[in-house]
Amino acid sequence: MKTYLIDLDGTMYSGNTNIDGAREFIAYLQEKGFPYIFLTNNATRTKTQAKEHMLNLGFKNIKEDDFFTSAIATAKYIAKNYSERKCFMIGESGLEEALKEENFIFVEDKADFVVVGLDRKANYTKYSEALHHILAGAKFIATNSDRLLANNGLFDLGNGATVNMLEYASGVEAIKVGKPYQTILNILLEDKNLKKEDIILLGDNLETDIKLGYEGNIETIMVCSGVHDENDIERLKVYPTKVIKNLRELIKE
Structure with missing residues (x-):
């Protein structure tokens, strides 16, 4: 069973605005017992603040340990090196x-x-x-x-x-440190005891989320709800494994 590494801004929400299908997708993962981690470049929020933000947007059963931010990765990277x-x-x-x-x-x-x-x-x-x-x-x-x-x-x-x-x-x-650089991924994999073949990267940004997976030979899913859409793929020469319009497309009965 693969672990979803899920982007936040542009994938789960846009500021204080819900992205259609995001809450339903997370509820689906929780119901089926599929593991996931919110992997975000946004370094502004603490884990508690990130959790509260999502709960305020209507997401359910979100925990602080669900989040791995570029801030966490940066601090761990400096401390290690x-x-x-x-x-x-x-x-x-x-x-x-x-x-x-x-x-x-x-x-x-x-x-x-x-x-x-x-x-x-x-x-x-x-x-x-x-x-x-x-x-x-x-x-x-x-x-x-x-x-x-x-x-x-x-x-x-x-x-x-x-x-x-x-x-x-x-x-x-x-x-x-953050996406698309492999540093954040390597730190997360070590911290969570995962391997590249154990994960799927899910996000809206070709230059960060998808590029991280593309250059690391990792499965990626691009959702066209944020920064980029399928028209940008050839322009940027970053190729996701799969492209979807809405996260509901990943929900299987």
Whole structure:
């Protein structure tokens, strides 16, 4: 029995708007006992906040352990590969919680790392401070590089826009952890004791969800409910195993 790795933004919901078929699909997985993990590049929410958001949208029986975010993967990646623990963070509560769980210390000077996640309240001063640390030699690490974030039928700037800005200003390329980079998948597989052949990647974004599976030789299902549709496949040269219009198509009696 394969484990579904399910994207959130654009696949389960768009901001505070339900995506048709998503609640029914999760209820179906729960009823049949099919395992799943919500694998999201969105580093803003804690696991508790992510759970509450889905419950508020009408999903049932959602647990904190159902979520694996780019924030969690980033904190685990740094902790595994480096001994230093002082970081300057751009991000919200999800990234803050993940870094604290791995015993990182937040500093304003002499940072070992600049860790960048989506921060909807960050300003020019904060971005400039991050730049100062990078130019002083701090390792530059990004939770993810999403260009866009689905939000109630529109698209907001994704974290990738901020990362690109800092890369351009500093001349330093960030280490990127989230989808489509294999780093997030390798960390999840190790953490959950899974293998590539044990999973199916489900998402709306060819550049992140589907590319992760395509480049990792993993089964993928693209749902046309978010960033991309089937018209983008040939343009981006990223090929899902299967394309569906609505998650109801995966529900079998």
